[in-house]
Each structure stands twice: as structure tokens, then as C-alpha cells.
Amino acid sequence: xxxxxxxxxxxxxxxxxxxxxxxxxxxxxxxxxxxxxxxxxxxxxxxxxxxxxxxxxxxxxxxxxxxxxxxxxxxxxxxxxxxxxxxxxxxxxxxxxxxxxxxxxxxxxxxxxxxxxxxxxxxxxxxxxxxxxxxxxxxxxxxxxxxxxxxxxxxxxxxxxxxxxxxxxxxxxxxxxxxxxxxxxxxxxxxxxxxxxxxxxxxxxxxxxxxxxxxxxxxxxxxxxxxxxxxxxxxxxxxxxxxxxxxxxxxxxxxxxxxxxxxxxxxxxxxxxxxxxxxxxxxxxxxxxxxxxxxxxxxxxxxxxxxxxxxxxxxxxxxxxxxxxxxxxxxxxxxxxxxxxxxxxxxxxxxxxxxxxxxxxxxxxxxxxxxxxxxxxxxxxxxxxxxxxxxxxxxxxxxxxxxxxxxxxxxxxxxxxxxxxxxxxxxxxxxxxxxxxxxxxxxxxxxxxxxxxxxxxxxxxxxxxxxxxxxxxxxxxxxxxxxxxxxxxxxxxxxxxxxxxxxxxxxxxxxxxxxxxxxxxxxxxxxxxxxxxxxxxxxxxxxxxxxxxxxxxxxxxxxxxxxxxxxxxxxxxxxxxxxxxxxxxxxxxxxxxxxxxxxxxxxxxxxxxxxxxxxxxxxxxxxxxxxxxxxxxxxxxxxxxxxxxxxxxxxxxxxxxxxxxxxxxxxxxxxxxxxxxxxxxxxxxxxxxxxxxxxxxxxxxxxxxxxxxxxxxxxxxxxxxxxxxxxxxxxxxxxxxxxxxxxxxxxxxxxxxxxxxxxxxxxxxxxxxxxxxxxxxxxxxxxxxxxxxxxxxxxxxxxxxxxxxxxxxxxxxxxxxxxxxxxxxxxxxxxxxxxxxxxxxxxxxxxxxxxxxxxxxxxxxxxxxxxxxxxxxxxxxxxxx
RNA sequence: GGGCCUUUAGCUCAGCGGUUUAGAGCGCUCGCCUCACACGCGAGAGGUCGUAGGUUCAAAUCCUACAAGGCCCACCA
Numbered sequence: 001x002x003x004x005x006x007x008x009x010x011x012x013x014x015x016x017x018x019x020x021x022x023x024x025x026x027x028x029x030x031x032x033x034x035x036x037x038x039x040x041x042x043x044x045x046x047x048x049x050x051x052x053x054x055x056x057x058x059x060x061x062x063x064x065x066x067x068x069x070x071x072x073x074x075x076x077x078x079x080x081x082x083x084x085x086x087x088x089x090x091x092x093x094x095x096x097x098x099x100x101x102x103x104x105x106x107x108x109x110x111x112x113x114x115x116x117x118x119x120x121x122x123x124x125x126x127x128x129x130x131x132x133x134x135x136x137x138x139x140x141x142x143x144x145x146x147x148x149x150x151x152x153x154x155x156x157x158x159x160x161x162x163x164x165x166x167x168x169x170x171x172x173x174x175x176x177x178x179x180x181x182x183x184x185x186x187x188x189x190x191x192x193x194x195x196x197x198x199x200x201x202x203x204x205x206x207x208x209x210x211x212x213x214x215x216x217x218x219x220x221x222x223x224x225x226x227x228x229x230x231x232x233x234x235x236x237x238x239x240x241x242x243x244x245x246x247x248x249x250x251x252x253x254x255x256x257x258x259x260x261x262x263x264x265x266x267x268x269x270x271x272x273x274x275x276x277x278x279x280x281x282x283x284x285x286x287x288x289x290x291x292x293x294x295x296x297x298x299x300x301x302x303x304x305x306x307x308x309x310x311x312x313x314x315x316x317x318x319x320x321x322x323x324x325x326x327x328x329x330x331x332x333x334x335x336x337x338x339x340x341x342x343x344x345x346x347x348x349x350x351x352x353x354x355x356x357x358x359x360x361x362x363x364x365x366x367x368x369x370x371x372x373x374x375x376x377x378x379x380x381x382x383x384x385x386x387x388x389x390x391x392x393x394x395x396x397x398x399x400x401x402x403x404x405x406x407x408x409x410x411x412x413x414x415x416x417x418x419x420x421x422x423x424x425x426x427x428x429x430x431x432x433x434x435x436x437x438x439x440x441x442x443x444x445x446x447x448x449x450x451x452x453x454x455x456x457x458x459x460x461x462x463x464x465x466x467x468x469x470x471x472x473x474x475x476x477x478x479x480x481x482x483x484x485x486x487x488x489x490x491x492x493x494x495x496x497x498x499x500x501x502x503x504x505x506x507x508x509x510x511x512x513x514x515x516x517x518x519x520x521x522x523x524x525x526x527x528x529x530x531x532x533x534x535x536x537x538x539x540x541x542x543x544x545x546x547x548x549x550x551x552x553x554x555x556x557x558x559x560x561x562x563x564x565x566x567x568x569x570x571x572x573x574x575x576x577x578x579x580x581x582x583x584x585x586x587x588x589x590x591x592x593x594x595x596x597x598x599x600x601x602x603x604x605x606x607x608x609x610x611x612x613x614x615x616x617x618x619x620x621x622x623x624x625x626x627x628x629x630x631x632x633x634x635x636x637x638x639x640x641x642x643x644x645x646x647x648x649x650x651x652x653x654x655x656x657x658x659x660x661x662x663x664x665x666x667x668x669x670x671x672x673x674x675x676x677x678x679x680x681x682x683x684x685x686x687x688x689x690x691x692x693x694x695x696x697x698x699x700x701x702x703x704x705x706x707x708x709x710x711x712x713x714x715x716x717x718x719x720x721x722x723x724x725x726x727x728x729x730x731x732x733x734x735x736x737x738x739x740x741x742x743x744x745x746x747x748x749x750x751x752x753x754x755x756x757x758x759x760x761x762x763x764x765x766x767x768x769x770x771x772x773x774x775x776x777x778x779x780x781x782x783x784x785x786x787x788x789x790x791x792x793x794x795x796x797x798x799x800x801x802x803x804x805x806x807x808x809x810x811x812x813x814x815x816x817x818x819x820x821x822x823x824x825x826x827x828x829x830x831x832x833x834x835x836x837x838x839x840x841x842x843x844x845x846x847x848x849x850x851x852x853x854x855x856x857x858x859x860x861x862x863x864x865x866x867x868x869x870x871x872x873x874x875x876x877x878x879x880x881x
Numbered sequence: 882g883g884g885c886c887u888u889u890a891g892c893u894c895a896g897c898g899g900u901u902u903a904g905a906g907c908g909c910u911c912g913c914c915u916c917a918c919a920c921g922c923g924a925g926a927g928g929u930c931g932u933a934g935g936u937u938c939a940a941a942u943c944c945u946a947c948a949a950g951g952c953c954c955a956c957c958a
Contacts, residue, residue, distance in 0.1 A: 177955090184958085207958060220958095254957055262958050271956040331957090379885070383954070480953090515893090517951080548906080551895065553886085555952090559893080565906060568920045575918035582917080631895070635905070650917080657916050731924090737912095738924040744913050782915095833939065834900045866900095 002689075007706045008055075008122045010062035012469035023059035024473040025051060026448045026503070027123065028486070029131060031070035032105055033077045036115035038512040038520060038546075038558060039479060041530035045546040046509060046630055047477045048121050052682035053625055054474075055122070056709035062470050063122060064451050065113060066129035069105075071440040072166055072337050075399040078104045094398050101399050105130075115531060119539050120685045122705065127466075129451045131443040132401070139450035140401045140443045141424040143497065148422040152353045153393075155420075159266075159273045160347050160392055161333065164291030164305075165340035168396040169349055171439060172389060173484050176336045184328035185210055185313060186259050188321045189219055189236040192244060196235075203228070203236050203247065204323060206258025208330050209268070210316065211309040214241045214297045215284040218264040220275055223249035225260055239321045240312060241298055248279045268344050285346050305343070348417075350394040350403060350436075357492040358385045364501045370491060373507045373628045374553040377480060384484045393439045400437030407432055445489035448473050448502035455497075473503040480508050507628045510555040517557050533563050540684035541566030547683055548638070550630035570687050572642055573680065577691050579650045580669040583660050584694075595696050599671020600664055601714075605772045607668060608716040609723035610649040613640060614675055615715050621679065637680055645676060648727065652776045670695050675710040726776050733781035742782075749785035750777070828870060835866040 002008060015022045025047050030040060047063060055061040078101045079089050089097050113128070129136060147153040160169040187210065188202035203219055216238045221228040228247070235244045245264075252271060253262055266276030267285035276283060286297040293300045293308050300308045316322040333342040362385050364370045365378050372378040394403060405422050407415035409430050420434075421427045446454070452471050453464030462468065472494065478487060487506060494502030514520055520527040533542045545566035549556045584592045602608045617640040624633035653669070655661045661669070674695055681688040681704050692704035733750055742748060774786055 205958085209958080252956080257957050265958095269956075269958080271958075274956080376885070380953075383884070387954090549894085552897090554894080555886095557893065559907095561907080562893085564920070568918095571920050572918065575921085578917040580917090627897075629895095629897080632897090635895075639905085646918085647922085651922095654917080734923060735925090741912075744915065744923075830900055830939085832900095836900095836938095838900095 002122065002703060002705050003125065005701050005703060005706070007703050008061075008063070008124050009126065010060055010124050010470065012465040014060045015469035016465060020058060020060040022470050022474070023051070023054035023061045024470045025063045025475050025477065026451065026473050027063060027065045027121075028476075028478050028482070029066040029068040029129075029444065029447065030112045030116075031073050032067045032109040032112070032130070033070060033074050034067075034112045036112055036119075036530055038528055038530050040112075040116070041119060041542060042509055042512055042546045042550060042556070043477050043479065044116055044119055044121050045543045046507065046550060047475075048119070048543075048685075049547060049630065049633075049682045050475060050477075050625065051122055052685065052705065053709070055705075056678065056682065056707065058708070060469070062124055062127065064127045064129070065116070065121070065123035065125060066127075066447075066451060067109060067113065067131070068440060068444055069130065069132040069400065071395055071397050071400040071437060072168065074101060074105075075397050076166070076338070078399075089398075097398055118531065118534060119543065122685070127451065131440070131447075135453070135456070136443055136446070136450050137401055138424070139446050139455055140438065141404045142455050143442075143446060143493075144404050144438070145422055145424055146497070147352060152356060153350060153422075154353065155348060155350050157346055157348050158351070158392075159270055159344045160349055161335075162287075162289075162343045162345035162347065163335045163338055163340050164287075164289065164343060165338045166335070166397075167289050169347065169392055169394065170335055170337075170342065171392055171441075174336050175333045175342055177331050178334055179329050180332045182208055182328055182330035182332075184208055184258065184326045185316075185322060186324040186326075187213070187239060187263075187316055188323055189239060189263075190321075191231060191247075192235050192237055196244060198237070201231075202321075203231060203261055204259035205261045205263045207263055208328060209265075209309070210312045211293070211300075211305055212265045212268045212286065213239060213263065213312060214293075214300065215265045215267045215286040216243075216245055216263045217266060217276065217281045217284060218245045218248050218279065220248050220250045220253050220262045220264050220279075221260065222253040222255045223251055225253075225255050227260065239316055239319060240300075246279075246281075248275070248281075250275050250278065267346055270344055273344075283346055287343055287345055291343065349392045350405075352391040352393055354388040354390050354492075357496055358388045360495040361385055361488060361492040364491060364495060370501045370503065371505050373505060376553070377483065377506070377508045380480070380483055381488055385488060391439075393442050394434075394436040395439055396435075397437050400440060401443060403434040403436050403438060405434040407434070441485055441489060444486055445493040446497070448476075448490060448494060449498050471498065471502070472500050475505040475507055476503045477507045477509065479511055481511065483508070505628075508553065509550060510553060512556050512558055515557055515559045517555070520558075528558060528560050533560065537563040537567040538570055538686070540570045540686050543685075544569055544634060544683050547630050547634040550634075552629060552631075569638060569642070570684060572646060573676075573684070573687055574691065576641070576646050576650060577673065577694065579654050580661060580666055580673070581694055583655075583666055584670075586694075591693060592695065592697050596663065596667040596670045598667070599674070600668050602668065602716070603664075604653070605719050605723055605726075605770070606649055606652045606776065608719035610644060610672065611713050612715045612717065612720040613644045614672070614679075614710065615713050617644075618679060618710050618712075634683060637683060641676060641680065645672075648723075652779060675713075677704055678707055678710045681705070681707075722770075722773065723776075726773050726780075729777055730780040733777070733783065737782065744782070747782055747784035750781070750783045750787075752786070752788045828874060831866050831870045835863060835870065838863045838866065 010022075010024075014020045027047065028043065030036075034040075051061055051063045078097075081104065082089065082092075082097075082100060087100075092100075109130075116123075144153065161172065161175050162168075163170055184206055185208070186204055186206050189205055190198045191201040191203055193199050203221075205219055207213070219236050221232065223229075223232070231247045232249045234247050236247060237243070238245055248264070252275065253260070262272075262275075264272045264275050264279075264281060266273045266281060266283045268287065273283070275281070284296055286293050286300075287305065288294050291305045293303050293305065295301045297303075297308065300311060303311060313322065313325075334340065335342055362382060365372070365381060372381065404424050405420050406427050407417055407420050409432055410416055415432060421431065426433065443450075449467060449471050452467040454467055454471075456464055458464050458468075463471070476487065476490070490502050494500060512520060514524075514526040514528070516526075518524065518526060530542055537545075541563050543566070545563045546556075548565070549558070549562070584596070585594050587593050602611045617636055620636045621633045624630075624636060649672075653665065674692070677688040677692050677695075685705060689704045692698075692707075729752065733748075736742075737748065774788065777783055778786055
């Protein structure tokens with residue numbers, strides 16, 4: 001219904017005309033292969049909460065949905081799928097394979113967004129984008145060419161992280177380091193003289209990777225290491241290959257580690273690569289793309305790297321060159337995708353120069369253009385950007401944006417790699433395109449603006465209307481695991497290509513963990529499926545519970561039973577409606593047939609109290625959401641609905657058994673409940689929408705999802721205080737009843753003597769003359785005979801009379817005059833101290849200028865309240881005197 | 882090796898630029914199928930705020946050190 005009515009549509013015109021302010025969230029696009037997990041559910045709950053809240057407040061609100069083509073992940077899924085049907089990717093070739101991927105995408109690619117709709121995500125689905133659709137693809141090509149022209153993309157032979165399983169390069173961020181049990185071998189390298197003869201001396205080298213020995217080009221020692229100074233400049237014989245390599249001195253060598261000497265293998269190790277550059281050493285690469293050894297490895301050629309390792313150790317031992325084998329925990333790099341052990345490998349790849357992009361991105365966060373919530377994540381962000389490395393963007397995959405680089409073909413059919421042309425379209429006949437595709441993040445980093453039409457331009461040459469109206473976005477909601485992959489890069493791309501940061505706020509949610517604090521994962525089987533939970537408890541329950549748990553920045557330990565709380569709350573909301581709703585005239589579809597009319601002004605004490613509480617709650621929720629305190633907002637709503645509306649308002653105002661409410665109070669209840677539904681709707685859209693239609697007959701299209709946030713209502717502080725006093729008296733009497741085991745149905749008599757402090761402290765409540773207050777007390781505390789004496793005596797008591805026994809019980813805490821004076825004096829003292837501190841804060845210029853306005857206003861209010869309370873307390877004390 | 886986070890009730894956690902009696906949910910105890918709701922109602926028990934110092938009229942909150950647990954980054958072969 002919502003979607004059919006276009007409730008979630010955002011219209012650029014309303015922003016461009018100045019009619020409305022925009023509020024925009026770009027949804028982090030999930031992988032097309034993905035299935036909704038709890039992390040999505042959490043982030044979507046937060047996003048939808050913010051989106052519905054702003055929509056209700058009159059913002060032109062746009063939540064842009066979409067999916068990511070997810071290069072490696074998708075290629076693997078489809079490849080596996082095909083293999084199960086006996087089809088090999090390489091056998092069918094690139095074009096046929098891509099056709100399979102596209103048809104796979106057509107069939108299954110929409111699943112995750114469907115799942116998000118079940119959660120009630122209020123996206124404008126007309127804006128749905130896919131990172132490989134035409135528009136985004138053009139943006140990607142354009143970006144690559146532009147960066148190349150600006151000198152920010154280059155091709156080079158560098159050591160890359162090679163995944164032999166997927167046979168592609170990975171960025172550093174895609175590589176995890178895990179500890180594995182391995183060995184540290186000490187190997188003897190025979191020292192040779194100038195004539196190439198063994199001197200009989202050995203240089204001992206420690207290594208965890210003996211399979212790379214055939215690629216050694218030197219042995220390095222520390223220049224200050226007296227043990228080896230005589231060897232520097234000499235040569236050693238590389239075991240198993242008998243090549244002669246020099247001994248070099250380099251101060252990165254740690255003298256106290258292993259044997260104090262390092263075998264230098266620039267083709268297969270990062271530090272060695274650096275050492276090699278410093279000493280002008282050649283680079284030997286002995287690995288094939290699939291992880292087997294090549295012909296340079298001599299006898300080991302063709303063996304898999306792990307087999308070769310064992311074989312070489314065995315051979316070294318046989319040659320008498322293996323001195324020692326120790327158990328050793330090896331820090332092993334593995335692919336975060338495939339789990340394969342990563343090999344550092346020399347290979348030609350395309351790189352983006354990151355330093356020039358990083359500098360403006362750092363500045364944008366330093367000067368507050370982009371703000372992180374919680375703030376501490378900016379430190380992580382700076383740490384990464386300060387030390388950012390160039391980004392290898394080419395991937396040896398078929399599924400992705402093909403690199404817009406073209407090579408001329410020579411007469412013999414080979415390509416001239418040196419004469420490449422960088423261009424979106426083919427330069428013409430005789431050119432072939434680079435085989436590689438771009439890293440999947442190379443499209444996602446353009447997401448906030450490429451989804452709005454960038455780099456297309458309007459007729460007048462300016463940005464497209466959607467771009468003009470909805471860029472930059474308001475907030476980005478994500479978890480910290482893609483801070484570097486995505487968030488930082490989006491900020492860089494936004495600033496570089498559009499001149500503006502792509503969003504103002506970044507809200508980083510915690511990660512959802514299992515009950516024991518472990519990451520939820522398929523392999524461990526500890527995941528809780530949000531859709532199962534939605535089936536079991538309802539989507540609203542899932543949403544509300546997640547909002548409740550979404551405290552700023554903390555990871556969330558989730559237990560499936562937690563959703564019961566959300567379910568119970570939804571149920572409470574529903575049942576509360578019945579208290580008055582069952583008195584409405586309805587048709588067969590349970591929809592009201594007559595309108596009870598506009599909500600009348602509050603009359604009774606309870607009505608004036610509840611309206612006041614509503615206003616306070618609305619303000620509190622607004623403040624909490626402005627600060628991204630989701631759990632606090634949810635808690636505030638919960639307390640108001642359950643604690644105030646249900647436990648008190650409905651209990652004191654509902655009709656007695658067998659009676660019906662009068663028309664006026666029914667109209668009041670309907671009006672109040674409408675506001676309650678407006679308030680709860682962003683958290684629980686489904687139940688509230690359903691109930692919305694049960695309150696009044698409404699014209700089609702008058703959906704709650706399109707309705708306004710509760711309008712400010714008049715507040716009645718004195719009545720609110722009076723009602724609070726009634727609550728206090730009721731609670732006191734209930735305690736007495738519980739203490740003396742008075743049966744619940746038994747009516748008792750109560751005699752109250754009001755004490756002066758109530759009056760003097762500004763709460764001028766004369767229960768004795770308020771028949772309303774007395775009625776509430778009778779009803780809520782099970783009292784039939786109630787007598788009240790106002791003022792005069794400071795001894796207050798309630799007398800409970802039941803059966804044959806009379807008991808006189810003092811109302812606790814209200815009798816001892818001296819204690820009362822002391823308490824008052826202490827309270828005045830504390831209040832004065834408090835007032836001093838608030839005034840101090842307010843006179844602090846940095847605080848006043850830097851804190852949000854709402855916070856300063858709250859502080860001023862606190863000061864005013866405190867001053868008033870001090871005056872009241874002093875009056876009371878004087879009165880007691 | 883650097884950096885960050887956490888430590889508050891039996892459990893999971895709030896507690897925000899220090900100030901009233903440190904809160905919630907779940908669990909627990911007692912009493913209730915009271916005509917919206919037992920997915921509920923009423924009343925309760927339960928806390929040396931990790932430890933030790935310091936600043937302050939005042940500290941769970943700010944500072945220092947320590948302890949325990951977790952996370953991120955980094956080229957000890």
C-alpha cells in the first residue's frame with residue numbers, strides 16, 4: 001500500500017523550489033549474492049527510523065536502495081553453481097560466462113532487496129541502482145579515465161597480494177592475517193671465495209618459507225653485526241640451486257632474530273623487495289599464478305607451493321644444510337574472501353595514487369565538514385589515511401567493470417602493452433581492451449553521487465536535478481568493518497569529483513555478535529536470521545528490539561529471546577488500542593464507520609498530565625535521534641507508552657466494567673492515540689499503520705507513513721506535578737496493601753493528611769478539594785472510603801481498615817520534622833552547587849559556541865529550574881521554621 | 882611493536898561536558914486469570930560502579946597507574 005501510494009517518493013522539485021529541506025541516506029548496497037543478515041537488519045532499522053522520522057517532520061526524504069555486483073563473491077557463486085552443472089568457466093569463455101552471471105543476477109539478484117522490504121524499509125524504489133547498471137558503469141569508466149588524465153592512475157610492476165585460488169590480486173584491506181602453526185628452519189648457506197670455491201664456512205639463515213629459496217638473490221646481515229662483517233661483499237651459494245648470491249648489509253635486519261641473517265627474496269616478500277631496491281638486486285619470481293613453482297625453481301618446477309616446501313626441506317636435510325627445525329607461529333596472510341594463503345607476487349597492475357585524494361579527505365573531517373558518530377571513529381579514519389598506500393584497482397576477474405584501457409594489436413596478433421590508450425570507448429579498429437576488471441569498491445566509492453545521475457549533466461550543463469537536490473546526502477549509516485574499504489574512499493571520491501563531501505554525518509553502528517560475543521558466521525552456524533525472527537515475532541518486534549540495543553558504538557550481543565521484548569511491546573500497543581477502540585462503531589473490516597471528531601482540549605487532571613508527558617516525550621525523542629542515540633529514543637518511547645499511557649492514563653480513564661466512555665473522552669483518547677502512533681511509527685511502522693486505520697474513517701492515501709510527526713501540544717506543568725503526586729500516594733497505599741497482604745479485590749479505607757511541603761514547594765495540590773485526584777486514588781489503590789485533611793499537621797498517615805483489624809501506618813518519609821529540615825537544607829545546598837556548575841558551564845565561551853544549540857538550551861533550562869526550585873525549597877524551609 | 886575499546890544488579894547493557902535516592906530489560910521473590918493485555922497487573926529483593934591513588938565543596942562520571950577481557954593496524958624473516 002505504501003509503495004502503491006508513492007508515500008516514499010522523493011521529488012527533487014520540492015527541494016529545488018525551496019519548499020522543503022532534503023534528507024538523504026544512501027543505503028550501503030548489499031552484495032547481489034547476499035542474504036539478509038542481522039547486521040543489515042540493524043543498519044536498516046537505524047536508517048529507516050531516521051528516514052521515517054524526517055519524512056514525518058516534513059523533509060523531502062530520499063533513501064536510495066541498490067545492490068553491489070561484488071566482483072569476487074558473485075563470480076565465485078556463479079562459478080560454483082555452474083560447476084555443479086558440469087560447466088567450467090574457462091571452458092565456456094568470458095562472454096558466455098558473463099551471460100550466466102547476468103541471468104543468475106536476474107533470477108536471484110533481487111532477493112536481498114525483497115528481504116529488506118519485509119523489514120519495512122521505506123526506500124524510494126524508483127531510485128534503485130545496481131553498481132553494474134548502465135549509469136554506474138559509465139560513471140566508473142569516466143572516473144578511471146579522468147583519474148588517468150589527472151595523473152592519478154598508473155600501471156606498474158609491484159609486489160601484490162596474490163590469491164592463487166581465485167587467481168587475482170587483492171588490496172591490503174582484503175587480506176587478513178591469521179596465526180598458523182608452522183616451523184622456523186635454520187638453513188646453512190655455504191660461503192664461497194672469489195674463485196667460487198666453498199670456503200668451508202657457512203652463513204646460517206632462518207626462514208619460514210624454504211620453498212622460496214630458489215628465488216633468493218642475496219643474504220642480508222646487519223652492518224653492525226660483528227659476526228658477519230667479514231662476509232659482507234662475499235658470496236654464498238644458494239642451496240638447491242647452487243646459484244651464487246652476494247651478502248649485503250642492511251640495517252632493517254634484526255641481529256637477535258633467528259640466525260641474524262635474512263635470505264633476500266624480492267620476488268616473494270615485501271621487506272625483501274625493499275632491500276632488493278636498495279641494493280640493486282634482481283627480482284626472481286618462481287611462482288605461477290596457480291601457486292605452483294615455475295621453471296626457475298629447477299627440480300621443483302610444477303610442484304604446488306606446499307608440496308615444494310616439504311620437498312625442499314627434505315632435500316636440504318639430505319644435503320646436510322638443514323641445521324635446525326623449530327615450531328613457530330607464523331603470521332600468515334589469507335584472503336578474506338577465499339581463505340587462500342596469499343602469495344606476494346610481482347605482477348603488472350593498475351594503481352590509484354591515494355595521497356593526493358587523501359589530503360582533502362583528512363581535512364574534511366578535521367574541519368567538521370564530515371562528522372563521525374561516535375567521534376572516536378575519526379581516529380581510525382585518520383590513522384588509515386595518514387599512512388594510506390596506493391590502491392591496486394585491477395582484478396583478474398571477469399565479473400566487473402572492464403578496465404577502459406586499450407592496446408593496439410601487432411601484426412602477429414600480440415598486443416603492444418606499452419602503447420595503451422585510456423578511453424571510455426574503443427579508439428577504433430585493431431585495439432583490444434584490457435582483460436582485467438576493476439575492484440568492486442571502485443564503483444561503490446562513487447555510490448552517493450553516481451546513483452543520482454553523476455556524471456551526466458542537465459540541459460543547462462549543470463548537475464542533474466536529483467543530484468542538485470539530493471547531494472550531498474545527510475547521513476551515512478554503516479559498521480566499522482568497511483570504514484577503509486568504503487567510507488573513507490567515498491569521502492575521497494566525493495571531494496575529488498564533486499568538490500563536496502558526499503555526506504555530512506557518518507553513523508557507525510556496532511557489530512552484531514552472538515550471545516558469547518563471537519562474530520555471527522555461516523560456518524560457525526551461530527547466526528540468527530532476521531527473517532526467521534520476523535516470522536516468529538514480527539518485523540516490528542525485530543526492528544524495535546534492534547533499536548533498543550543500538551547504543552552508540554557498542555557491539556551488540558544478541559540472543560534470539562531478546563526479540564520477545566519487542567514482540568511484547570507491539571502487543572501492548574495493540575491491546576491498549578482496545579481499551580477505547582472497542583467502543584468505536586466499525587464495519588465488517590473492523591474499520592470505523594463514524595469519525596469521533598477532532599481531538600478536544602484536555603480537561604481532566606489525567607488528560608492534562610498525559611498531554612504534558614506526550615510533549616516531553618516527543619522532545620526527548622527528537623533530541624535522542626539528533627544525537628544518534630537510537631536506544632535512548634526507543635527506551636523513551638517505550639516508557640511513555642507502557643509506563644505512562646498504559647499503566648496510568650488508560651487505567652484511570654478507562655470506563656468502569658459495563659460502562660461506555662462518553663463521546664468527548666472517546667474523542668480525546670482517539671486523538672491521543674493518533675499522536676502515540678505518530679511517535680511510535682518510525683520504530684514500528686506496521687502495527688502503527690494498521691492501528692491508524694482503526695481510529696477513524698480516512699480518505700485513501702492518508703497513510704500514517706505519510707503523516708506528520710506529533711504537533712506540539714500545550715503543556716500543563718502544575719497538573720503534571722499534581723498527577724505525579726497522585727501517583728506517589730497510590731504507590732504508597734499499594735505498598736501498604738502489599739505489606740499487609742490485603743487481598744487485591746478488597747476495598748480499604750484511607751485517611752490522608754497532606755503536609756505543607758507539598759504546597760510550599762510549588763506543588764499546590766489540594767487533594768482534599770480535588771474530587772478528580774480523590775477518584776484516581778480510590779480507583780488505582782482500591783480505596784472506598786477516603787478522607788483527606790489538608791495542611792496543619794506534619795504527621796501524615798494512612799489507615800487501612802480491613803476485616804476485623806485496624807492498622808495505622810505512617811506514610812514513610814513524611815513525618816520527622818527535624819529530618820525534614822535537614823533534608824531540605826541538604827537539598828538546597830546541593831541545588832546551589834548544581835546551579836553554580838551549570839552557570840559556570842554557561843559562562844564558558846567555548847562550551848556555548850561549540851555545543852549544539854539544543855544542549856545549550858537544555859543547560860539554560862536546567863539553570864532556571866534549579867533557581868526556581870531553590871526558591872521553593874527555601875520557602876518550604878522557612879515555612880517549616 | 883603501536884593504537885583503540887570494554888569492565889556498573891545473577892545475565893545483557895543504559896547512565897551524554899561531575900550535583901537529588903545509580904536506571905532498564907531478562908531472570909529471581911511475594912500476591913493476583915481485577916472486563917485491553919498472563920506476551921499481563923501490583924509489590925519487592927538485588928549494586929564496595931574492575932583495583933589503587935589523585936583533582937574537587939561534590940566523582941560511576943575528570944586525571945594517573947595497574948589488572949583483566951576484546952578489537953584494529955604493523956614487513957620480526
